[in-house]
Amino acid sequence: MSGSATRTEAPEETTEGLPADDLAKVYQRMVTARVIDERCLTLQRQGRIGFYVPMQGQEAAQVGAAWALQDEDWIFPAYRELGVALVRGVPVAKLINQFYGNAGDVIKGRQMPNHYGYREHRFVTASSPVGTQISHAAGAGMAMQRRKDACVSIAFFGDGTTSSNDFHAGLNFAGVFRTPTIFFCQNNQWAISLPRSQQTRSETLADKAVAYGFPGVVVDGNDVRAVFAATRAARRRAVAGEGPTLIEAQVYRLGPHSTSDDPRRYRSEEELKAWKEKDPVARLKHDLLTNFGWTEEQDAQLWETARQELAAAVKAAEALPPVDPMSLFDDVYGTPPPQLLEERAEFERSHSSGGPP
Numbered sequence: 001m002s003g004s005a006t007r008t009e010a011p012e013e014t015t016e017g018l019p020a021d022d023l024a025k026v027y028q029r030m031v032t033a034r035v036i037d038e039r040c041l042t043l044q045r046q047g048r049i050g051f052y053v054p055m056q057g058q059e060a061a062q063v064g065a066a067w068a069l070q071d072e073d074w075i076f077p078a079y080r081e082l083g084v085a086l087v088r089g090v091p092v093a094k095l096i097n098q099f100y101g102n103a104g105d106v107i108k109g110r111q112m113p114n115h116y117g118y119r120e121h122r123f124v125t126a127s128s129p130v131g132t133q134i135s136h137a138a139g140a141g142m143a144m145q146r147r148k149d150a151c152v153s154i155a156f157f158g159d160g161t162t163s164s165n166d167f168h169a170g171l172n173f174a175g176v177f178r179t180p181t182i183f184f185c186q187n188n189q190w191a192i193s194l195p196r197s198q199q200t201r202s203e204t205l206a207d208k209a210v211a212y213g214f215p216g217v218v219v220d221g222n223d224v225r226a227v228f229a230a231t232r233a234a235r236r237r238a239v240a241g242e243g244p245t246l247i248e249a250q251v252y253r254l255g256p257h258s259t260s261d262d263p264r265r266y267r268s269e270e271e272l273k274a275w276k277e278k279d280p281v282a283r284l285k286h287d288l289l290t291n292f293g294w295t296e297e298q299d300a301q302l303w304e305t306a307r308q309e310l311a312a313a314v315k316a317a318e319a320l321p322p323v324d325p326m327s328l329f330d331d332v333y334g335t336p337p338p339q340l341l342e343e344r345a346e347f348e349r350s351h352s353s354g355g356p357p
């Protein structure tokens with residue numbers, strides 16, 4: 001298929017459906033993401049966590065894509081992929097500890113808040129420089145290919161990132177070597193304050209795949225089933241040795257870019273209102289109520305359980321001490337060099353005497 005790619009051509013298998021039995025579970029992950037997101041924005045405003053990157057509006061895209069993967073696949077996220085982490089099985093408490101950078105943070109406070117990674121979940125640490133994860137995913141795909149591992153790599157990134165060097169290098173590399181890689185672009189219409197209309201003259205972002213010789217697919221990112229189908233099809237192609245796929249999921253970032261941003265300065269209330277009407281969480285709820293026998297009581301219970309689980313995780317996180325400063329010296333050297341051991345001893349003396357660290 002790679003030699004005959006045409007603009008925004010969807011692979012045939014995109015009719016493959018999300019199993020009906022999975023829908024309530026998918027919805028549960030989306031609700032959990034929404035609950036965490038809303039609360040973390042508040043926690044940051046209250047000065048309890050330092051920084052947060054919200055993802056409201058992108059729940060269906062993230063959960064739908066992650067649902068189509070297998071546990072052995074490797075994920076190379078940007079900084080907004082909470083829904084993917086939840087599907088991967090990262091416990092809520094672990095995520096919250098990372099936001100606090102406390103003693104329960106498995107990366108020991110060494111990353112920015114919200115930039116988490118979990119080796120056991122094959123969820124690589126979030127990339128802050130935009131696009132670097134794309135080259136990493138292509139390289140990992142090549143390793144899988146050489147080792148004949150039956151798994152894929154997937155990179156998550158945004159519309160603005162399609163203008164980065166790594167996007168072009170990574171997609172070209174993947175196209176040339178036909179790596180088993182999925183490039184999953186969440187076109188949330190904004191790259192901080194730069195609108196999609198000023199990002200590129202290409203008609204769609206999926207079009208860009210044509211230049212690299214593989215298919216590009218556009219999906220409605222608010223439709224969890226469409227996202228699942230497109231990602232499942234891309235995965236199938238990848239493991240069959242047919243090479244990469246670029247997926248453009250069209251969504252909207254309902255919140256600010258990050259807690260350091262005020263979107264009222266660059267986008268209109270009308271635009272926000274129009275996209276709020278397409279809210280992916282409300283859309284799936286409506287589908288469940290209308291077509292799958294879901295009840296308002298079940299729904300209320302689900303939200304309540306998610307809120308309670310989160311409240312418990314926040315309480316536990318706030319009861320933990322900060323990361324042990326002595327851990328600064330760990331994890332870099334197998335056998336620490338003598339000067340590092342001296343610095344460590346000096347730091348320990350100053351730290352235990354209450355002096356400046």
Ligand SMILES: Cc1ncc(C[n+]2csc(CCOP(=O)(O)OP(=O)(O)O)c2C)c(N)n1
Pocket residue numbers: 080128129130157158159160161162188190191192253257
């Ligand atoms: C190499 C690099 N350049 C600039 C930035 C600053 N920056 C952070 S996020 C961002 C916008 C990214 O937009 P997009 O790819 O659409 O992702 P979104 O944030 O919308 O999810 C920019 C320019 C950066 N992090 N890295």
Ligand SMILES: [Mg+2]
Pocket residue numbers: 158159160186187188189190191192
């Ligand atoms: Mg964007």
